[in-house]
Amino acid sequence: MELNCKALYIIFCAFSPNIYKKMFSCEDVEEVWDKLEVTYEGTNEVKETKIGLFNLEYENFKMGPDEDIKRMFDRFSTIFNQLKCFGEEISEDKLIRKVIYSLSESCDSKKTAIIEAKDLKKLKLDKVIRSLLTNEMMSLPLKKEKEKKIKKQGIDVNVIALKSSKCNHVDTSEDGD
Template sequence: MLDGKAWRALVAGYGPPMITVNGVSVPKSEVEWTDAEEQAFVGNARALNAIFNGVDLDVFKLINSCSTAKEAWKTLEVAYEGTSKVKISRLQLITSKFEALRMTEDESVSNYNKRVLEIANESLLLDEKIPDSKIVRKVLRSLPRKFDMKVTTIEEAHDITTLKLDEFFGSLLTFEMATTDRESKKGKRIAFKSTHVSEEADCDTEANMDESIALLTKQFTNSLRNLKSPNATGMNVQTSNLYRRRNDNAPTRRNNENSDRRSDDYLKKKEGDKKIFRCIENVEELVTIRQNVPHS
C-alpha cells in the first residue's frame, strides 16, 4: 500500500538531494542526507516499485529505464491516453457517443444502463467526469415511447439535479418489470380467447357435417320410397298391358315406336338408379369423414 510519501513522489516528483561544490551542483552523498531527504527517497522507491509490479512484461519494457515514479507514470499516460491532443480527440469521440445514445424498443433497462455507464467510465478515465444530472437528463430523452408515462412521473416527483443514478435506473427497472408482467397476462388472455373461438368453429363444422348427412339420408330414403310405391308399380303394369294389346293390332311402325319408348323408359330408370347410387356414395363418404373428425 502506498503511503503519503509515495503518493507525493508520484504527484510532485522526486529529485536526488544536491549540493554546490565550486559553483557546480552535484548529488549529495547519502551519508549527508537529512531525514526529510531520506524519506522522500524512500517514498519515490516505493511508488516506482508499485508501478513496476503492477504491469506486465511488455509494458514494463516501456518504463524500466525510468528513475522516478512520476516519470514512469507520465510514460504510461502517454502510452494509453495519448498526448493532450489525443486526449482531447478521445474525449470528443466519447461525447459524441454519449449524445447519440438511444434505447432500442427491444432493449432491456439493465442493458441500456450498462451501455450508459461504460461511456461514463471511459470519460472518467480521461479525467472528464460526466455529472449524474446530465446522465439522467440524457436517459430521459432517449427512452422509447412506452416509458413516456414513467418519464413524466419522474420529472414531476423528483429533482433531476439531485437524483442518484442507482435510484433512477432502479425506478425504470421496476416500471419495466410491471409492464412486462401486464403484457404477459394480456397475451395469455388472447391465447385463451383464440383457443375458445377455434373450438367453437370446430363445433360448427361438426354440426354442418351432421346436417349434410341427415339431408342426404332423407333424400336417399325418399328415392327408395318412390321406387317401392304401389302407384309406380301399378302404372308400370298397366303400361305393359297397354303395350301388349297394342302390339297385337298395331302395325310394325307402331311396334318400333313402342319399342323406342320402352327403351327410353329403361334409360330413365337406369339414370335414376345412378343418381341413387351417387347419393349412397355421398352418404358413405360423409359418414367416413364424420368418423375421422376428432371430437373435442
C-alpha cells in the same frame, strides 16, 4: 536517488509481465509515468479526440428497441465513466435527464411520471434507475400475458395491414408505335 529506486521497485511490482517488459528500461519514476501516460491515455491531441468521441456518443445515446433498462444503463454508465476519466464532469441532474429522455416509447408513462412527480435536481441517478427497473419488472408479466392473448387469437403482431384505395390513373404517355 534512494526514493526513486524504491518508487520504481513498487511501480514495477504492480505491473503485469507485459507492461514490465515495456517499462523496465526506464531509469526514473517520471520517465515511467510519462511513458504510461502516453501509452494508455495518449497525447493531448488523442485525449481531445477521445473526449470528443465520448461526448458524441453521450449526445446520441438512446435506448435500443429490444434493450432492457439494465443493459441500457450499463451502456450509459460506460459512456459517462469514460467521460469522467478524461475530466469531463456532467451534473447528476443532466445525467438523469439524459437517461429519462433516452428511454424508448414503451416507457413514456414512466418517463412522464418521473418528470412531473419529482424535482430532478434533488433526485439521485441510482434511485431513478431502481424505479425504472421496478417498473420494468412489474410490467413484464402484463406484457407477456398480452402477447399470449394475441397469439391465442391467431394474430401475428408482426403483420402490417395497409388500407387500399381506388386510384384512377390516366396514361398520358405517347407511344410512337
